[in-house]
Amino acid sequence: MSEVYAARRARLREHCNAGGTATALVTRPANVRYLAGAAPQGAVLLLGPEDDLLLCGDAPGGGRDHDARPDEALRVHPLPGAGGDPAVAAADLAAADGAESLAVEEHHLTVTRHRAIASVAPRLRLDDLAGTVEQLRVVKDEEEISCLRIGAEIADQALSELLESILVGRTERHLALELERRLVDHGADGPAFATSVATGPNAGRRLHRPTDRRVEEGDFLSVCLGAAYRGYRCEIGRTFVIGTSPADWQIDLYDLVFAAQRAGRETLAPGAAYRDVDRVARQVLDSAGYAEGIPPLMGHGVGLEIDEDPQLAPAAMGKLDACVPVTVEPGVHLPGRGGVRIDDTLVVRPEADGGPELLTITTKELLAL
Amino acid sequence: MSEVYAARRARLREHCNAGGTATALVTRPANVRYLAGAAPQGAVLLLGPEDDLLLCGDAPGGGRDHDARPDEALRVHPLPGAGGDPAVAAADLAAADGAESLAVEEHHLTVTRHRAIASVAPRLRLDDLAGTVEQLRVVKDEEEISCLRIGAEIADQALSELLESILVGRTERHLALELERRLVDHGADGPAFATSVATGPNAGRRLHRPTDRRVEEGDFLSVCLGAAYRGYRCEIGRTFVIGTSPADWQIDLYDLVFAAQRAGRETLAPGAAYRDVDRVARQVLDSAGYAEGIPPLMGHGVGLEIDEDPQLAPAAMGKLDACVPVTVEPGVHLPGRGGVRIDDTLVVRPEADGGPELLTITTKELLAL
Numbered sequence: 001m002s003e004v005y006a007a008r009r010a011r012l013r014e015h016c017n018a019g020g021t022a023t024a025l026v027t028r029p030a031n032v033r034y035l036a037g038a039a040p041q042g043a044v045l046l047l048g049p050e051d052d053l054l055l056c057g058d059a060p061g062g063g064r065d066h067d068a069r070p071d072e073a074l075r076v077h078p079l080p081g082a083g084g085d086p087a088v089a090a091a092d093l094a095a096a097d098g099a100e101s102l103a104v105e106e107h108h109l110t111v112t113r114h115r116a117i118a119s120v121a122p123r124l125r126l127d128d129l130a131g132t133v134e135q136l137r138v139v140k141d142e143e144e145i146s147c148l149r150i151g152a153e154i155a156d157q158a159l160s161e162l163l164e165s166i167l168v169g170r171t172e173r174h175l176a177l178e179l180e181r182r183l184v185d186h187g188a189d190g191p192a193f194a195t196s197v198a199t200g201p202n203a204g205r206r207l208h209r210p211t212d213r214r215v216e217e218g219d220f221l222s223v224c225l226g227a228a229y230r231g232y233r234c235e236i237g238r239t240f241v242i243g244t245s246p247a248d249w250q251i252d253l254y255d256l257v258f259a260a261q262r263a264g265r266e267t268l269a270p271g272a273a274y275r276d277v278d279r280v281a282r283q284v285l286d287s288a289g290y291a292e293g294i295p296p297l298m299g300h301g302v303g304l305e306i307d308e309d310p311q312l313a314p315a316a317m318g319k320l321d322a323c324v325p326v327t328v329e330p331g332v333h334l335p336g337r338g339g340v341r342i343d344d345t346l347v348v349r350p351e352a353d354g355g356p357e358l359l360t361i362t363t364k365e366l367l368a369l
Numbered sequence: 370m371s372e373v374y375a376a377r378r379a380r381l382r383e384h385c386n387a388g389g390t391a392t393a394l395v396t397r398p399a400n401v402r403y404l405a406g407a408a409p410q411g412a413v414l415l416l417g418p419e420d421d422l423l424l425c426g427d428a429p430g431g432g433r434d435h436d437a438r439p440d441e442a443l444r445v446h447p448l449p450g451a452g453g454d455p456a457v458a459a460a461d462l463a464a465a466d467g468a469e470s471l472a473v474e475e476h477h478l479t480v481t482r483h484r485a486i487a488s489v490a491p492r493l494r495l496d497d498l499a500g501t502v503e504q505l506r507v508v509k510d511e512e513e514i515s516c517l518r519i520g521a522e523i524a525d526q527a528l529s530e531l532l533e534s535i536l537v538g539r540t541e542r543h544l545a546l547e548l549e550r551r552l553v554d555h556g557a558d559g560p561a562f563a564t565s566v567a568t569g570p571n572a573g574r575r576l577h578r579p580t581d582r583r584v585e586e587g588d589f590l591s592v593c594l595g596a597a598y599r600g601y602r603c604e605i606g607r608t609f610v611i612g613t614s615p616a617d618w619q620i621d622l623y624d625l626v627f628a629a630q631r632a633g634r635e636t637l638a639p640g641a642a643y644r645d646v647d648r649v650a651r652q653v654l655d656s657a658g659y660a661e662g663i664p665p666l667m668g669h670g671v672g673l674e675i676d677e678d679p680q681l682a683p684a685a686m687g688k689l690d691a692c693v694p695v696t697v698e699p700g701v702h703l704p705g706r707g708g709v710r711i712d713d714t715l716v717v718r719p720e721a722d723g724g725p726e727l728l729t730i731t732t733k734e735l736l737a738l
Contacts, residue, residue, distance in 0.1 A: 041576070106480035111497075114480045128480075173553050181546045207410070 005037050005071040009052055016103055021127050022049040023099040025090050028108040030304040031133035038068035046090040053077050055086035088116050095121035103129035138309050139323050145347055148325055151229035152345055152359035155236045158182035159362055167369055172197040172210035183227045192226030192233035193306045204331050204339020206295045217243040220338040233306040235327050236360035237343025241368045254366045257330055257340040260284035264298055264328040268348050268356040274316035281330045290332045299327040302345055324348045374406050374440040378421055380505055385472055390496050391418040392468040394459050397477040399673040400502040407437035415459040422446050424455035457485050464490035472498035507678050508692050514716055517694055520598035521714055521728035524605045527551035528731055536738055541566040541579035552596045561595030561602035562675045573700050573708020575664045586612040589707040602675040604696050605729035606712025610737045623735045626701055626709040629653035633667055633697040637717050637725040643685035650699045659701045668696040671714055693717045
């Protein structure tokens with residue numbers, strides 16, 4: 001794996017050189033992990049003209065990335081003593097090495113940290129690395145996609161087991177906790193994000209946080225979960241009906257959201273504009289009169305973070321590439337009544353390779369449970 | 370409750386006026402919640418010379434504070450449309466209202482957001498609010514302490530139930546998940562932080578992230594957990610021995626850490642210097658020759674965040690007040706062998722009120738399970 005990380009750092013170095021900066025400081029944890037193979041608590045990556053250095057904070061062994069190991073080809077520099085900011089130490093080292101400028105992640109560094117870096121190395125010109133590493137992360141290699149695929153299998157499995165159990169009378173909170181336990185049972189590092197279970201009037205709300213409401217006959221039940229596997233995070237969302245037969249309004253609403261989600265999925269192709277995927281799904285909902293209660297975006301990239309570039313939203317600029325994993329997740333929520341969300345993770349693939357690869361394969365038929 | 374939040378905002382307004390700034394922008398979520406009663410996803414609080422405003426992001430209903438409701442006396446201003454930053458909108462409003470300066474939380478705002486605020490309101494002088502709100506949060510009222518007390522009871526209960534079950538053969542991950550489920554069963558909003566369960570050579574490591582290692586006979590088992598209750602977060606840590614009788618080295622190490630923790634607890638009093646609490650506990654460990662493997666601090670404040678001011682650390686400046694809840698959590702970790710941590714949450718109280726109030730009452734005898 002070491003060559004993978006070295007190659008990623010080499011690409012970042014090219015970008016920096018093209019931008020006129022030979023040295024860069026990466027602080028955002030997912031970016032550090034992408035380039036270094038691991039991001040121990042507080043660690044930062046100093047990318048030098050030739051040599052790179054991982055500076056760790058004072059809590060080695062802590063943090064979310066406990067299982068990951070840094071690239072062995074990378075020099076690792078533990079900070080002596082407590083309380084020091086590795087980003088400040090990195091700037092100090094860069095200045096001592098004669099660097100003239102340092103590109104930093106201004107969208108991640110706070111004003112206070114940025115000032116501390118400037119004051120330890122007053123002769124260093126601080127540039128903005130901006131979202132360079134995030135952009136490098138958009139297109140995944142097959143190793144990364146394989147982690148997402150395994151994560152999706154784990155989430156599918158956890159969900160299918162839940163569906164076999166009795167649901168009526170159980171609370172949203174308990175169902176969410178049980179799903180998370182099953183994710184870990186099946187080999188996930190943990191949940192990819194806080195599992196959402198929404199019943200009755202809560203169903204269909206994006207990012208709904210589970211409450212003590214119990215599942216009742218006749219409810220819509222919407223579930224959104226994902227597994228983190230080797231750091232990679234996927235997402236699946238499904239909506240079910242509780243009881244023997246759905247009401248007509250439930251069937252109509254489900255069919256509509258399903259049609260919107262299918263339209264979005266079918267638009268995924270290399271070269272498709274981000275906003276077109278959003279538009280195609282959104283207009284199915286719009287044309288049925290649901291301009292309200294529709295989420296601000298129809299999908300987003302996934303990877304080391306659950307919400308990455310690209311955003312599939314009305315104002316998004318850019319086009320899809322092959323090997324970009326995204327969610328397609330339209331929904332409608334009717335206040336007081338509930339609603340429907342359907343959410344898949346797919347990988348953009350060219351037509352010649354069979355089109356978009358669906359990672360989350362749980363059925364999207366409307367199941368009455 | 371509304372008067373509580375209004376009184377907190379009035380105190381912040383006094384601080385700001387004393388600092389020469391009539392208008393402040395609070396962005397750090399725990400600070401927003403402290404002053405507004407809730408912090409919906411992305412919400413910011415604009416504290417004006419007379420009137421205050423809560424500006425919400427585009428994901429109402431999402432976020433961690435779903436159960437909390439904003440102070441009803443507060444104007445709530447939802448942002449129209451997607452993608453706008455409420456902090457930028459707030460600065461725009463402040464400038465339109467004729468404000469000359471705006472104090473912002475430079476330790477929370479990124480360089481990019483700070484620049485966006487400056488560019489939308491170029492005539493507004495941006496000052497640093499620094500840790501003003503964090504300092505207001507240090508001393509708790511009895512309502513806040515009552516939330517911490519209930520949270521501690523929940524954590525005690527979850528832990529005592531776990532101790533009644535069979536532990537040998539179960540993995541760290543599963544024990545941690547079971548503890549988190551029990552926290553929710555007993556009424557917690559959720560875990561206060563990622564529950565840590567550490568066995569054998571992992572035991573005693575601060576912030577250890579649970580692995581697939583199984584509990585074995587003869588192991589040390591250290592557990593650290595906490596409940597979030599109405600937003601308030603407490604912490605308890607205990608170490609046990611698995612099997613019929615602990616080894617001599619285990620008893621000796623346990624007794625040592627217990628003595629250090631007791632010394633720290635007994636130092637808690639209004640007027641005690643933060644660093645003295647650290648020193649008193651630390652020197653018990655130092656004098657036994659364990660300068661290595663000791664955590665960088667012996668405790669910290671808790672409240673709306675699990676790690677707040679004060680820090681009970683060697684270089685900390687300041688003195689304890691009454692009604693400040695803190696942890697006392699010394700530990701020793703011996704690489705390859707494991708170790709011991711003992712962690713309580715206590716509230717500083719004057720001698721006349723009976724001295725420090727212990728919130729986490731699970732026994733600290735060395736139990737062999």
